[in-house]
Amino acid sequence: MKFKNCTPHAIALISVDGSTRILEPVWPPARVVVIPSSHEEVVDGIAIRGAGRFDGIEGLPEPEDDVVVIVSQITAHFVAATQPDRDDVVYPASGKIEGATRDSDGSLGVRRLVRAR
Numbered sequence: 001m002k003f004k005n006c007t008p009h010a011i012a013l014i015s016v017d018g019s020t021r022i023l024e025p026v027w028p029p030a031r032v033v034v035i036p037s038s039h040e041e042v043v044d045g046i047a048i049r050g051a052g053r054f055d056g057i058e059g060l061p062e063p064e065d066d067v068v069v070i071v072s073q074i075t076a077h078f079v080a081a082t083q084p085d086r087d088d089v090v091y092p093a094s095g096k097i098e099g100a101t102r103d104s105d106g107s108l109g110v111r112r113l114v115r116a117r
Contacts, residue, residue, distance in 0.1 A: 005070045006030040006059060011092055012109035020109065023070065030060040030071040032078045054078060063088050068113070076116040090115050 005011055005023035007030075012020050037050030057078060061069060069089050071079070076091040090113040102108055 002067050003070060004061065004064075004067055006061065006075075007070060007072055007092075009108065011070065013113075014109055014111045016111075026061075028059040030069070030075050031058055032056075032075050033058055057082070060089075070113065073114075073116070076114070080116040084117065087115065087117070 003013065003023055005025045008025055010025060011023045013023060014020050032054050033056045034052040035055045036052045039050035041048055057075065060071070060075070060079065063086065067088060071089055071091055073091040073094075076089050079086050079089045092108060092110040093112045093114050094108055094110060098110070098112060
């Protein structure tokens with residue numbers, strides 16, 4: 001199996017044996033396209049804008065044999081909802097409870113990946 005990092009930043013994958021491999025991003029990153037809402041109101045002096053509408057996905061490569069595609073969590077959930085046959089798409093388990101780390105420059109190290117299905 002091969003991993004393709006379709007996020008905009010490098011990810012350090014920490015294997016179960018403790019070894020680490022760095023996955024550099026491919027370009028362009030896979031992203032959910034969002035159409036911004038034009039609705040905005042002011043509540044007690046604070047502007048509140050309506051949520052945007054998801055309108056598709058860009059930058060997601062076609063499935064390849066023996067390739068796992070790493071994307072952001074929101075992108076993975078959108079893919080799972082709209083393309084349920086795509087079991088090749090995962091996202092980094094980036095929470096501290098999952099054992100994820102960030103170094104001083106913000107690089108992410110993860111111990112596992114998640115399928116959003």
